[in-house]
Amino acid sequence: KQEVTQIPAALSVPEGENLVLNCSFTDSAIYNLQWFRQDPGKGLTSLLLIQSSQREQTSGRLNASLDKSSGRSTLYIAASQPGDSATYLCAVRGAETSGSRLTFGEGTQLTVNP
Amino acid sequence: DGGITQSPKYLFRKEGQNVTLSCEQNLNHDAMYWYRQDPGQGLRLIYYSQIVNDFQKGDIAEGYSVSREKKESFPLTVTSAQKNPTAFYLCASSIGLGERRRDTQYFGPGTRLTVL
16 A cells, blocks of 8 residues: 655745755555645645656746655755745555555645744 | 635534535546545545546545536535544545546645534
């Protein structure tokens, strides 16, 4: 059974700092990996999707990498801003034959202090 | 506006009652999903549907039921058999199996259910 782990569980940084969030998964047979952002009491917003054949994806100040063989992904946030404060969730889509389900990590709660 | 809507935003249930959470999407997506989120935890899959009139149990289906009579609608019923239903419920949709590698899920705003 696929398990997804995110480290750290919480992170507090001063504004302007570059930071890295980590995600690991136990089964490398995946179709893709996604990073989501969740604001308190809200739904999830997709940030980046990396297909299994890709190594990284970039969107603005965000860069996500994928090392499928080692079961790891990182989300790099450059020049962090207070508006980046949220919970960041990693999810993998398994390559099962019966439906494509997402398995989520527990998230990293990020606080960027002005 | 295209997207996913969930209603109500807040729902209170008395012990022994069944309640139904609404999820509607106008994205023309084939696949829809229901997740449960508890404080400090990730999302857990309750049920999912890849096509109209078909659905499968997720990891925590006990005490829940769904229907998929229309492509755009996927209501979730929380029955009295669900012993600890207080949680945040999220609905999502995606294009479906044909685009599996690039298929991203789009989420609704959620419904917070509280048992009184």
